Amino acid sequence: MRPETSTLLDQLHATLDSIEKVMDPQALAATVRELEATAGDPTLWDDPAHAQAITTQLSAAQAKLRKLENLRGRLEDMPVMYELAEEEGDTALADEELTDLRGAIESLEVTTMLSGEYDxxxxxxxxxxxxxxxxxxxxxxxxxxxxxxxxxxxxxxxxxxxxxxxxxxxxxxxxxxxxxxxxxxxxxxxxxxxxxxxxxxxxxxxxxxxxxxxxxxxxxxxxxxxxxxxxxxxxxxxxxxxxxxxxxxxxxxxxxxxxxxxxxxxxxxxxxxxxxxxxxxxxxxxxxxxxxxxxxxxxxxxxxxxxxxxxxxxxxxxxxxxxxxxxxxxxxxxxxxxxxxxxxxxxxxxxxxxxxxxxxxxxxxxxxxxxxxx
Missing domain, CATH: 3.30.70.1660 (Alpha-Beta Plaits)
Incomplete structure (x- = not known):
């Protein structure tokens, strides 16, 4: 793996670590479980407004957790992807994946900056x-x-x-x-x-x-x-x-x-x-x-x-x-x-x-x- 690629991967690991400290995937997973239990209550839709709020919260929490897990999995797979690519003598696809992954992590990092009262x-x-x-x-x-x-x-x-x-x-x-x-x-x-x-x-x-x-x-x-x-x-x-x-x-x-x-x-x-x-x-x-x-x-x-x-x-x-x-x-x-x-x-x-x-x-x-x- 090229030194500059290794350095970039280290930087992305540090960035994703800091994102996870803010978003706390373990707490998110617990929230998803709680909301899933609430959404499974047969009486939930007796109050349609409350039910809609619960399902919206559940969908948002699930999406956040999936995004974090997806980015972490893709980042962990990058060294193997580069190893296979270098064996074949063509790292173009790996480079493209790394560029896309970098953009996705940096975009999520920006979301963690949105902490204003109404953000x-x-x-x-x-x-x-x-x-x-x-x-x-x-x-x-x-x-x-x-x-x-x-x-x-x-x-x-x-x-x-x-x-x-x-x-x-x-x-x-x-x-x-x-x-x-x-x-x-x-x-x-x-x-x-x-x-x-x-x-x-x-x-x-x-x-x-x-x-x-x-x-x-x-x-x-x-x-x-x-x-x-x-x-x-x-x-x-x-x-x-x-x-x-x-x-x-x-x-x-x-x-x-x-x-x-x-x-x-x-x-x-x-x-x-x-x-x-x-x-x-x-x-x-x-x-x-x-x-x-x-x-x-x-x-x-x-x-x-x-x-x-x-x-x-x-x-x-x-x-x-x-x-x-x-x-x-x-x-x-x-x-x-x-x-x-x-x-x-x-x-x-x-x-x-x-x-x-x-x-x-x-x-x-x-x-x-x-x-x-x-």
């Missing part, structure tokens, strides 16, 4: 077109496709709550939920302004156009969050759902618009056929927005007391350049790739991982005593 939650994503006219509306729709493609590739269900279509092309805004554990923790690093530079497909003179779209990421609110919304504080308007070309459910007043009177926050939902379902979905988004507002106010108070750093990432966090050259560059992490098409098709894991590591470094720097580096 384990599902994510509500709001996308709004910004400066750039019709190109910005088209860009907002491209971003929505990027995130939904990423979710689809990673087997995460997406529920679209609302889309406001632009007149010529694209969307003015969209709200959707990405389901799954740690979706907020992973996707929250995408919050900010995304800038696109390209030859405009809407310009007869084929001129270069710069356009912007804003991405907002919120944690899904749970019953324990204590976000009370009084009925008297919310104005409810109903209207007919709409879509491009008259598509969608547009024969009844099923779409719902909620206006939170004390803050002026407006939320709409039209994806469901029932007005009641749309109102419930819109209320979840409204509560998520109010929770985020509460967090920002608390953060501002702490910052005023000198207890925290500035969490704002500025107005522009990533550039996507399609002309005159091909590049996607994150302005916070300096991660740069030369294949925008692949990124826009949902291949954003490298940006998510780099963003999480960057955020951890920022938090460590903010937590360090004045005059000390982290």
């Amino acid at each position: 384990q939650r599902e994510a509500v994503i709001n996308i709004r077109s910004g400066a750039g006219g019709v190109d910005a509306a088209d860009w907002a729709e491209m971003l929505m496709r990027m995130y939904t493609r990423w979710a689809d590739k990673n087997d995460h269900k997406v529920d679209v709550y609302d889309i406001s279509y632009a007149e010529e092309a694209g969307i003015k805004s969209a709200t959707f939920v990405v389901h799954g554990e740690y979706m907020y923790g992973q996707l929250s690093v995408e919050q900010g302004a995304h800038r696109l530079v390209r030859i405009s497909p809407f310009d007869n003179q084929a001129r270069r156009q710069t356009s912007f779209a804003e991405v907002e990421v919120l944690p899904v609110v749970e019953q324990t969050d204590s976000i009370e919304v009084a009925d008297s504080d919310v104005r409810v308007d109903v209207y007919r759902s709409s879509g491009p070309g008259g598509q969608s459910v547009n024969t009844t007043d099923s779409a719902v618009r909620l206006t939170h009177l004390p803050t002026g926050i407006v939320v709409t939902c039209q994806n469901e056929k029932s007005q009641i379902q749309n109102k419930a979905s819109a209320m979840r988004v409204l509560q998520a927005k109010l929770l985020e507002r509460k967090r920002q106010e608390e953060r501002a108070e702490m910052d005023a007391l000198g207890a925290g750093g500035n969490a704002s990432w500025g107005n522009q966090m990533r550039n996507y350049v399609l002309h005159p050259y091909q590049m996607v560059k994150d302005l916070r992490t300096n991660l740069e790739v030369g294949d925008p098409a692949k990124v826009l098709d949902g291949d954003i894991d490298a940006f998510l991982e780099a963003g999480i590591r960057w955020r951890m470094a920022q938090q460590s720097a903010d937590a360090a005593p004045s005059g000390q580096s982290s």
